[in-house]
Amino acid sequence: MNRSKKLISNSIIFTVGNLGSKFISFFMVPLYTYFMSTTQFGQVDLVITTVNLFLPVVSLSMFDAVFRFVMDKNEDSSQTLTSGICVTIMISLLLFCFYPLLRLMHISFLAYFVLILVITSLFTLIQNFARGNGNSVVYAVAGIIDAISFATLNVLFLVFLHLNVQGYLLSYLIAMFISLIYVSFSIKIWNYFSLTSFSLSLVKRMLCYSLPLIPNSLAWWLTNDANRYIILTFVGMGGNGLYAVANKIPTILNMLFNVFTQAWQISAVDEFRSQDSEEYYSSIFNKLQGLLFLLVGVFIIIIKPFMKIFVSSLYYGAWKYVPLLLLMSVFSNMSAFLGTTYLAAKKTNGIFSTTIVGMLVNLIVSLLVTMKLEIYGTCIGGTLGFLAVIVMRLIDLRKILRIKMNYTTFLVSVVGWAFMYLGLFLPFTLNYILEIFGLGLIVIINKKVVLSLVTNIKISLNYITRKFL
Structure with a gap:
């Protein structure tokens, strides 16, 4: 195979x-x-x-x-x-x-x-x-x-x-x-x-x-989960409860990525020393990026009616934070993908140094902005923290394996996300116009990714069916 x-x-x-x-x-x-x-x-x-x-x-x-x-x-x-x-x-x-x-x-x-x-x-x-x-x-x-x-x-x-x-x-x-x-x-x-x-x-x-993974895990925790303690300090335990519920939607995205990572870590080790490893890693990275943004677009479309049914009225207001947390999840998963390259190369020190940068960005922005914008500020801090990790790892990994990111696709996908997020706060008609426009941008710019994934999944499903039957 x-x-x-x-x-x-x-x-x-x-x-x-x-x-x-x-x-x-x-x-x-x-x-x-x-x-x-x-x-x-x-x-x-x-x-x-x-x-x-x-x-x-x-x-x-x-x-x-x-x-x-x-x-x-x-x-x-x-x-x-x-x-x-x-x-x-x-x-x-x-x-x-x-x-x-x-x-x-x-x-x-x-x-x-x-x-x-x-x-x-x-x-x-x-x-x-x-x-x-x-x-x-x-x-x-x-x-x-x-x-x-x-x-x-x-x-x-x-x-x-x-x-x-x-x-x-x-x-x-x-x-x-x-x-x-x-x-x-x-x-x-x-x-x-x-x-x-x-x-x-x-x-x-x-x-x-x-051992180098321990401080990295702590720094990753500070980049990702310390937000709960910042909310606890500036907003209160009730605010942390809203944040926890809002974060359940991005958890689906993280769950799907974790499933992929469990398989990717095996392939990353196997293919690390292949002749075309740079092209292979870059191809998978860009396909992953496109798939994550497509999923985010779908989640934003359904988030408000879903939350109205899914949680009690006390928690309904959590929908406002979900799109930002979804974007943070995309950046988190992209940076985690880049981190597997360090693991495949058994050079784990680079994971720690790049995560530290993201941790500092997150903590500084979150502490400054949460006082004014409350939970919004914490979400912004986490998002910028993971974006910083992506930038640092793309630069640092050139010493090990150069991964080429499709920046045009990335930027257009972020613009599509922004239109969809803005639409959630507008009246009904304008809401869906902006959301459909934003989702359309994401789908069009990632068209090759969609077609490639559909083809590969069909091939793999046929293989698995033959294998087990």
């Missing part, structure tokens, strides 16, 4: 697993908006956001190293998994030892926070091992099991037992544990994990790869 078929086929496999799981989680949002106040939903959002902040620190990003090293044919799979698990467990034990000290800091829902952090570290590591070792279906199914378990437990704890924030966090913890058990048994972890396979020299090499 050629590389395009392989990339799209892997994307479809991950799509089957991820779309099912993510859409289950997404359509749970109405339940949250009806059974939790904006303040309560803001609290759970902050807890999970903070878990994501500490995850690479507590695990030393070993889950990234396990995925990358298990793909190397020269590395021993048993040594890779055993070393990764041992490091994660040792750090988790240290975290439990410091639990009394953490209690003195009066962190909300500390017990849930620590347990979710530890279980997520182990689950992510083993799940990434499965993906890197060729068990893509196991990786995808684990996500579905997690989502179904999470949704079922949410109904039980929120609707029937009225546990509110504690019910949400307990559902999250139990669902993650169930998924951990599934993926461990599915890959027959006992065939790979053995204390005699622990390798200190391998751990050192894995840490050389993963």
Whole structure:
């Protein structure tokens, strides 16, 4: 199978697993908006956001190293998994030892926070091992099991037992544990994990790869998720609840990109040293850019009627922030794509330095503008932060692999987005005139991308149908 078929086929496999799981989680949002106040939903959002902040620190990003090293044919799979698990467990034990000290800091829902952090570290590591070792279906199914378990437990704890924030966090913890058990048994972890396979020299090499990813993850968090704390400071917990709901729509875009990334990371490593790698990377990057803008156009068209049905009246006003968050998501995903090139080259230092620039732009703009424009200001800060990361990575990557961006397509797509966003605030007739005009610009400028994607998807679907039937 050629590389395009392989990339799209892997994307479809991950799509089957991820779309099912993510859409289950997404359509749970109405339940949250009806059974939790904006303040309560803001609290759970902050807890999970903070878990994501500490995850690479507590695990030393070993889950990234396990995925990358298990793909190397020269590395021993048993040594890779055993070393990764041992490091994660040792750090988790240290975290439990410091639990009394953490209690003195009066962190909300500390017990849930620590347990979710530890279980997520182990689950992510083993799940990434499965993906890197060729068990893509196991990786995808684990996500579905997690989502179904999470949704079922949410109904039980929120609707029937009225546990509110504690019910949400307990559902999250139990669902993650169930998924951990599934993926461990599915890959027959006992065939790979053995204390005699622990390798200190391998751990050192894995840490050389993963440690630069930790400050990058922190900086990425500051670029992406620290906005919640800025809103909390200048707007309040209720504002954070509105932001969290508005961000659920861009989460669909991020979800689709994450599905693609899971497949792309495999292809990026395989094709990094090919003779036409620059042309291949550039082609995929520009197709991705076009597809993201097309999806944004569709989302903006339906956002107002969708929010009216999807959430309670307390949250309806969140639609105003969705288009800006969608644009921020496009820039975030484009910059993340460029970041995979550093991972394929095993030169992770460049990821950190470029992310720092975006973090500083985001924080400075958000802090200055949120005081005046509230949630709008935070959205603008995040958008400009990720745009800065794109610019820096396109320049910095020339030392490794030159990726050529189609700037005309990019700028026209942004203009189309602007017309659509403006139309949302105008009366009915003008609204749809501007939205259709903006969407038309995006579709026309990305026509080649649409035709290419349709053709490749048809070819890959035929391949997968023949393979499985």
